[in-house]
Amino acid sequence: MKKQFVWLLMLVCMLAGCSDGDxxxxxxxxxxxxxxxxxxxxxxxxxxxxxxxxxxxxxxxxxxxxxxxxxxxxxxxxxxxxxxxxxxxxxxxxxxxxxxxxxxxxxxxxxxxxxxxxxxxxxxxxxxxxxxxxxxxxxxxxxxxxxxxxxxxxxxxxxxxxxxxxxxxxxxxxxxxNLFADDVCWTGICATGFQNDKLWGGYTDSKGGFHEGISDEPFERNRRIHMGFGEYAEFYIKKIGIEESIETDWGYAFLPYYKTDYGSQSRFDLFLINGGKLVFVPIIHGGSLRNWYKESLLVYNNRNGYNSRVVSSEGKIIAELEPYSAYEEAEPVSYEEGISFSGDCFYRTNFVSCKTVWLVNVDKLDAFASDAQKTMALVKKEGTLWSYRCDIVNKDGSKDRFEFKLDIEAGKIIY
Structure with missing residues (x-):
């Protein structure tokens, strides 16, 4: 009887523990x-x-x-x-x-x-x-x-x-x-998406700050684009990726590729993010981007021989330039002209007419062997006088350096 009572007591305690959560x-x-x-x-x-x-x-x-x-x-x-x-x-x-x-x-x-x-x-x-x-x-x-x-x-x-x-x-x-943007593409630096019928974009700058803009007007996603030579393509833009991009003093610019049911259509247009706005610039066959004269942007495509365009920070086309093989190295002196160095010479080119304005030889380089490595660095711009430094590495490992000024208007070198 005592044993049965003990078992009964244990059973009651177990049930109580389960029910009370002890x-x-x-x-x-x-x-x-x-x-x-x-x-x-x-x-x-x-x-x-x-x-x-x-x-x-x-x-x-x-x-x-x-x-x-x-x-x-x-x-x-x-x-x-x-x-x-x-x-x-x-x-x-x-x-x-x-x-x-x-x-x-x-x-x-x-x-x-x-x-x-x-x-x-x-x-x-x-x-x-x-x-x-x-x-x-x-x-x-x-x-x-x-x-x-x-x-x-x-x-x-x-x-x-x-x-x-x-x-x-x-x-x-x-x-x-709440849904902020739909059909988004994100590169880790720049994002694009749609807010109803308007295009939104944002980017993280080199200092870690985030900036964004939205288009003033609706963005037409049903597109008919001129492919060149009188040919057109029609498609619906599902989302917008980023083919090439560049940070500028005033914001951000990128060349898109359009994701469609027929694959990706790329490098047809230009987008600018500036002052809370996203600006759309229709450009045919823009291939590469670089910062240009007075906060403008150069959109160029050397590989296919298409004309290049100079675009303002507000999205206005300032100038149309002829194809040129060395826009990457040219230092602009105006929207239409630039200074380049090749061989032992500096030359100024007008990119609208594709004519050389002047050419001048750096005659001090004649004192060094032709197989020496020569690095030309722009040090300072002071009006029409630009200061350069030339570093020489000879084949035997010895090094030389000299400095000079270039008059960009007259095409003269001053030692």
């Missing part, structure tokens, strides 16, 4: 948790490395709340943690999501906050974006279709790239889940 299980096999003496984590659902940093962010349940923890991978130390919303979770009762059907992501934002997507394994699995801040704690952003969508990268603290597996589209969403 028996709690914790994560015990995680190295980082153990190293930091953390023994009260009910579950860790994901461990995501931070992009381009030696950090990892844990998401799990601790003290009945969402718990996010930032660890340094090299040292294994806990750097900071955040607590979010209350979560009714009992280990062993709630199923844990273990099979990933989409990619998760974690990154450090430009303002020093962190953001990540995580999954929580309840009956209806949640795929959630959160922002982790020392100022405002855990902020919950948009939720995703767990099987078909995932965050690919971030553009700013409030804009995130979302990839859809079903449609193959890349979009930009705000943190709150």
């Amino acid at each position: 028996e709690v299980f914790y994560e015990t096999n995680d190295d980082l948790l153990n190293k930091n003496g953390i023994a009260d984590v009910a579950a860790v659902f994901c461990r995501e490395e931070v992009v381009e940093e030696e950090k990892v962010i844990y998401y799990g349940i601790r003290q009945g709340k969402d718990w996010f923890a930032l660890f340094d991978i090299a040292s294994g130390s806990l750097e900071k943690d955040w607590y979010g919303k209350a979560r009714d979770y009992v280990r062993g009762k709630n199923p844990i999501f273990t099979m990933r059907q989409v990619d998760l992501w974690a990154g450090k934002l430009e303002n020093g906050d962190y953001a990540m997507t995580y999954m929580y394994g309840e009956e209806n699995t949640i795929h959630q974006l959160v922002r982790l801040s020392d100022r405002s704690g855990v902020e919950y952003g948009f939720m995703l279709d767990t099987e078909n969508e995932w965050v690919d990268e971030y553009l700013s603290e409030n804009r995130f790239f979302v990839y859809s597996l079903n449609s193959g589209k890349l979009q930009i969403w705000t943190f709150d889940g």
Whole structure:
């Protein structure tokens, strides 16, 4: 009788423990948790490395709340943690999501906050974006279709790239889940996309700042483009990629390629991002870009013999130039003319008429062997007098240097 009473008492205690949730299980096999003496984590659902940093962010349940923890991978130390919303979770009762059907992501934002997507394994699995801040704690952003969508990268603290597996589209969403741009292309530096019927573009400059612009007028996606020689092509532009680009003193310029059902159509137009605007310049067969005279831009294509164009920062075509094989080396003195060095000579060329304005020999080079390596560097511009430095490396390894000035109007060298 006494033995039966003991078994009955044990059974009652077990049932009471299950119903009241007194028996709690914790994560015990995680190295980082153990190293930091953390023994009260009910579950860790994901461990995501931070992009381009030696950090990892844990998401799990601790003290009945969402718990996010930032660890340094090299040292294994806990750097900071955040607590979010209350979560009714009992280990062993709630199923844990273990099979990933989409990619998760974690990154450090430009303002020093962190953001990540995580999954929580309840009956209806949640795929959630959160922002982790020392100022405002855990902020919950948009939720995703767990099987078909995932965050690919971030553009700013409030804009995130979302990839859809079903449609193959890349979009930009705000943190709150509003669509910012559709049919996006992203190079890691420059992005293009559509805001309704207008074209949007943005770029990260050489100092890390982000700038953007949107077109004033609707962008026509059904296009009929002159291919040259009287031939035309018709297609619908699904999205716009970037063939070649250049940063300028006033902004950014790029030559696009148009993604269509028939493949990619490239190098037909020019886009400028300047002062919050995206300017479209129709140009046939622009091949390369370089900064030109007085903040203008040169769009040229040497390989196919097409004319080049000088374009202002506002998108106006200033001049049309003849094909020329060495625009890369020419130093502009006006929209239509430039100075080049070849062999032992400087020469000034008019690119409209393709005529040489003047040519002058650097006669001091006659004192050096013809097989010596010669490097000419423009040091300073002072009105019509440009200062140059010439470095010589002889075949025996000995070196020489001399400096001079070039009168760009008269075509004279002054030692």
